[in-house]
Amino acid sequence: MDTLDTVVVDCRRLLCPLPVIRVQDRVADLAPGTQVEAVCTDPGALQDIPAWCRINGHTVLRTDSKDGEHCVVMRVGGACE
Amino acid sequence: MIERKAVALVSGGLDSMLAVRVVQDQGIQVEGLNFFTGFCVEGHTHAIRKNTKPKRNNALWVAERLGVKLHFVDVVEDYRDVVLNPKYGYGANLNPCLDCKIFMVRRAYEWMRGHGFDFIVTGEVVGQRPKSQRKDTLPIVQDDSGAGDLLLRPLCAKRLPPTRPEREGWVERERLFDFSGRSRKPQMALAKAYGLDDYAQPAGGCCFLTDSQYAAKLTDLWNSRGDRVYDLDDIVLLKVGRHIRPRPGFKVIIAREEGEGRFLTGFRKRFVSIKTLSHGGPEALIDGVVTESDIELAARLVARYGQGRDCESVRVEVRDLTGSTRELDVRPFTPQEIPGEWIL
Numbered sequence: 001m002d003t004l005d006t007v008v009v010d011c012r013r014l015l016c017p018l019p020v021i022r023v024q025d026r027v028a029d030l031a032p033g034t035q036v037e038a039v040c041t042d043p044g045a046l047q048d049i050p051a052w053c054r055i056n057g058h059t060v061l062r063t064d065s066k067d068g069e070h071c072v073v074m075r076v077g078g079a080c081e
Numbered sequence: 082m083i084e085r086k087a088v089a090l091v092s093g094g095l096d097s098m099l100a101v102r103v104v105q106d107q108g109i110q111v112e113g114l115n116f117f118t119g120f121c122v123e124g125h126t127h128a129i130r131k132n133t134k135p136k137r138n139n140a141l142w143v144a145e146r147l148g149v150k151l152h153f154v155d156v157v158e159d160y161r162d163v164v165l166n167p168k169y170g171y172g173a174n175l176n177p178c179l180d181c182k183i184f185m186v187r188r189a190y191e192w193m194r195g196h197g198f199d200f201i202v203t204g205e206v207v208g209q210r211p212k213s214q215r216k217d218t219l220p221i222v223q224d225d226s227g228a229g230d231l232l233l234r235p236l237c238a239k240r241l242p243p244t245r246p247e248r249e250g251w252v253e254r255e256r257l258f259d260f261s262g263r264s265r266k267p268q269m270a271l272a273k274a275y276g277l278d279d280y281a282q283p284a285g286g287c288c289f290l291t292d293s294q295y296a297a298k299l300t301d302l303w304n305s306r307g308d309r310v311y312d313l314d315d316i317v318l319l320k321v322g323r324h325i326r327p328r329p330g331f332k333v334i335i336a337r338e339e340g341e342g343r344f345l346t347g348f349r350k351r352f353v354s355i356k357t358l359s360h361g362g363p364e365a366l367i368d369g370v371v372t373e374s375d376i377e378l379a380a381r382l383v384a385r386y387g388q389g390r391d392c393e394s395v396r397v398e399v400r401d402l403t404g405s406t407r408e409l410d411v412r413p414f415t416p417q418e419i420p421g422e423w424i425l
Contacts, residue, residue, distance in 0.1 A: 013347045015317070017117055017138055021153045041347070044136055051141040056150050 006035045012069065015045040020052045023074075027058065032078030035061070040070045049074070084108045085251040087233070088193045090185055091151060091203040092287055093139025095280045096204030096236060100117050101147050102275055104202055107252045107334055113151040113204065114192060115140040116185050119162045119316045139281040142163070152337045154188060157313050164290065165309050169212075171222070176250060176288060176294035178213035179221065186226035193231070200231045200246045207237045208262045216240075236260045236268070244385055247259040289320060298324055298425050305329045305369075314351065318366075321345065324425040325382055332425075333379045335386050336363040353382045356409065359396035362387025384413035 009026045014066045015028035023031035027036060038049055043065070049072040050060045064071050087306030089101045091113035101111050125343075144151035150338065163184045189201045205214050205222075212218065223232050230244040236245065239259035260267045272280060279302040298319045303309045305326065318334060321341050325367040326332040334352075336342035342364035345354070353365035353376070365383045367376065376399055384395035392411045400406045 017115075017140075017153055018155075020138070020141070021117060021155050024153055025155075044138070047136075048138045048141055051138065052143055052151070052153075053147045055141070055148075 006037050009036060009038045011038050011045060013039040013041055015042045016048045020048050023049055024052065028074050031056050032076050034076045036074050036076060038072045041068060043070055046070050047064040047071060083088050084110060086198040087191055087197045087200050087202045089113050090189055091115050091140050091143055093143050093281055095272060096206060098143045098280055099268055099271055100202050100235045101149060103257065104252060105147065107256060109252065113144050113149050114189055115151060115153050117153055117155050117157065118125065119157045119313050122289060126174045156188065170213045174293050175299060176290040176292055179218055182213045182222050186222055186232060188230050190226055190228040199234055199251065201275050202227050202233050202235060204236060206260045240321045264319040295319060301326060301425050317420050319369045325423050326425055327378060327423050331369040331375050333365055333367055333382050335365040336384055350402060353402065355380055355397050357383060357387045357397050358393060360389030362389065374423065380409050381410040381414045384411055389413060409425045
């Protein structure tokens with residue numbers, strides 16, 4: 001569920017590269033500076049989403065794993081970066 | 082002088098990596114596209130299986146290494162027609178390689194026009210693949226995709242008629258290459274010259290449709306349903322576990338290891354599932370509309386692949402689609418009791 005400050009992208013049950021694709025497609029509609037949290041169950045997302053962020057100009061703020069779920073929190077890059 | 086931009090098909094393999102690098106060398110700005118068909122070997126299989134070493138996504142890795150943006154494109158829905166109705170037919174299995182290449186180049190061409198790019202780059206090499214990369218099929222890709230002479234193949238360009246990027250001087254033809262055939266030595270030498278010493282090993286199989294066992298399971302799925310249909314869950318599940326079909330309309334999918342078992346638990350709301358209680362044993366799904374005797378048969382199959390396989394009785398838990406569970410005591414099948422034709 002989205003909060004006022006963070007857009008949540010539910011990538012649970014999806015295998016890479018689908019979590020990256022879901023994040024990519026969501027980010028395409030978001031303004032620079034928006035914070036996004038991807039919730040994944042494929043641990044590969046912990047490598048893939050940050051790699052995608054690095055090459056596309058977004059910033060990973062933190063990653064963590066708990067109870068089989070892996071979260072990547074990022075800030076959308078762009079004009080205000 | 083106008084700065085030209087190219088969009089490249091980036092699979093994560095060596096050829097597309099080199100193709101991008103070659104045009105980058107000529108001052109061209111490149112961005113990459115990677116198409117997700119659902120049949121990609123990259124990613125899924127490695128994600129499902131239990132691995133101690135994290136698996137990198139090679140397309141992302143290549144993009145980062147070369148400093149290019151990479152755009153993933155989910156084509157699962159649109160790709161279905163390529164799989165089901167390939168104009169140029171299949172390869173050795175269910176691989177519609179030529180139609181696939183045409184499809185991807187067409188999508189890249191649409192992307193190119195929509196994003197103000199000038200031409201398309203691929204890592205194709207004439208003579209390298211028996212169906213999609215022959216001297217007589219490379220022009221078909223250009224024609225049927227609509228890309229025409231805006232499709233540049235830097236690794237074998239000198240063996241092909243000059244494309245518009247070459248004729249217009251966007252790239253220097255002399256600085257492109259004339260690779261041909263199945264040998265990878267020229268590519269490896271070029272990679273070395275560029276200082277690219279780490280790349281996905283050329284394997285030729287980046288798509289499950291080229292795999293005979295996978296193709297047989299997909300064909301079985303279609304035969305069982307009486308229709309050539311599939312969704313993403315179907316084609317992903319065909320990559321996982323032992324598939325045992327006692328009769329049409331009734332199949333049991335049994336995990337082969339812990340990672341697969343964990344993955345199958347994610348499908349408990351779509352399939353009746355079984356897990357072993359009395360012994361260590363695999364997670365399993367039942368595909369189809371089944372009777373009570375089918376469930377017992379499935380349970381006996383599951384027990385056969387667990388640690389209680391030699392016991393008189395094994396207790397399993399059967400979970401229906403609502404999450405309700407019940408227990409069942411069954412005698413495991415012996416290997417001799419499982420007809421060979423059941424195993425896909």
